[in-house]
Amino acid sequence: MTDIYGLTLKKLADKLTELGEKPSRADIIFPAVYGELARSFDGLPLKQETLCTLAENFSFGGPECIEKLVSETADKYLFRLSDGNTIESVLMKHEFGYNVCVSTQVGCNMGCRFCASGRLKKVRDLTVSEMVGQLIHIRRDIGTRLGGISVMGIGEPLENLANVLDFIDIAQYPKGFDIGIKHITLSTCGLVPGIYKLADSSAPVNLAVSLHAPDDALRRTIMPSANKYALNDIIAAARYYSEKNNRRVTFEYVMLDGVNDSDECAARLAELISGLNCYVNIIRYNPTDGSPFSCSPHERIMSFYDILKKHGIGVTMRRELGASVNAACGQLRAASLGG
Numbered sequence: 001m002t003d004i005y006g007l008t009l010k011k012l013a014d015k016l017t018e019l020g021e022k023p024s025r026a027d028i029i030f031p032a033v034y035g036e037l038a039r040s041f042d043g044l045p046l047k048q049e050t051l052c053t054l055a056e057n058f059s060f061g062g063p064e065c066i067e068k069l070v071s072e073t074a075d076k077y078l079f080r081l082s083d084g085n086t087i088e089s090v091l092m093k094h095e096f097g098y099n100v101c102v103s104t105q106v107g108c109n110m111g112c113r114f115c116a117s118g119r120l121k122k123v124r125d126l127t128v129s130e131m132v133g134q135l136i137h138i139r140r141d142i143g144t145r146l147g148g149i150s151v152m153g154i155g156e157p158l159e160n161l162a163n164v165l166d167f168i169d170i171a172q173y174p175k176g177f178d179i180g181i182k183h184i185t186l187s188t189c190g191l192v193p194g195i196y197k198l199a200d201s202s203a204p205v206n207l208a209v210s211l212h213a214p215d216d217a218l219r220r221t222i223m224p225s226a227n228k229y230a231l232n233d234i235i236a237a238a239r240y241y242s243e244k245n246n247r248r249v250t251f252e253y254v255m256l257d258g259v260n261d262s263d264e265c266a267a268r269l270a271e272l273i274s275g276l277n278c279y280v281n282i283i284r285y286n287p288t289d290g291s292p293f294s295c296s297p298h299e300r301i302m303s304f305y306d307i308l309k310k311h312g313i314g315v316t317m318r319r320e321l322g323a324s325v326n327a328a329c330g331q332l333r334a335a336s337l338g339g
């Protein structure tokens with residue numbers, strides 16, 4: 001049995017050919033599976049024989065939802081995978097539409113010291129079906145279309161790039177989720193080779209890079225991946241991404257009280273990224289259980305913001321969605337595992 005949610009349109013067409021069916025049948029199957037969210041092939045306008053072949057060869061997989069936490073601005077879904085592992089997704093309810101934050105790995109090996117995901121080490125990459133399944137379940141649950149996707153749940157997406165690209169391909173299918181690449185944002189902690197690969201891929205989505213510090217020494221104290229990739233190389237990769245795809249890159253910057261939030265940090269950050277087609281997304285730190293960090297006070301954040309502005313840098317501040325549903329990466333999963 002092949003899990004239908006794991007196949008792009010092209011891969012489904014190839015599989016149909018392999019089974020002796022016309023590849024063009026994929027154009028009938030895909031709208032049913034992703035537009036109508038069918039749970040079986042029953043009723044598709046195909047010959048009985050073809051329907052039998054489909055039923056015999058394809059299953060509808062995807063993870064099982066075992067818990068949902070609801071709040072006014074964000075809902076969190078906890079899923080169990082077929083091997084018993086758990087993952088989570090967050091539905092963010094903006095005024096302008098729904099956005100789903102998907103996970104790409106079980107656990108995460110990046111080890112950022114402020115992040116709850118890293119407390120649970122990576123077990124494995126998610127399959128395409130397990131990523132698509134998060135969207136399928138949430139789409140069914142809310143009964144309305146999704147406006148965008150953030151590939152910034154648990155995991156480092158550039159470590160699982162091949163599967164993430166297939167997932168994005170499926171999410172873009174016009175008669176299905178129909179989410180264009182301009183409405184998909186992928187966040188990485190700065191894996192330089194992966195940034196180049198994504199830049200050259202068929203799906204140059206919005207790129208967000210978790211910077212969180214304006215110099216390598218400070219960055220290394222909070223993000224172990226900084227030992228491998230220097231800021232200058234990350235900035236060069238971001239510049240390539242932006243120029244190649246004519247896109248504005250986002251730099252994420254989480255405000256950690258007394259750690260990375262000084263006026264000097266702001267000025268150095270401005271200098272580091274000046275001249276790039278980019279903006280900084282200032283994120284309020286959402287303290288996680290047992291974390292040694294806390295969020296910078298409001299006045300500090302405003303001062304940091306003002307300095308970036310004065311240097312001509314575009315700045316946004318992420319609205320605090322979902323703090324009450326443990327929406328910071330990995331929090332629900334960690335809580336459910338007693339982590």
Ligand code: SAH
Nearest residue numbers: 115152155156187188189210252285286328
């Ligand atoms: N591995 C990817 C994507 C997952 S994290 C990455 O590192 O970018 C998505 C964003 O949330 C990152 O910028 C991450 O640093 C930030 N983040 C993690 N834990 C957080 C917390 N407790 N509060 C606020 N932001 C957090």
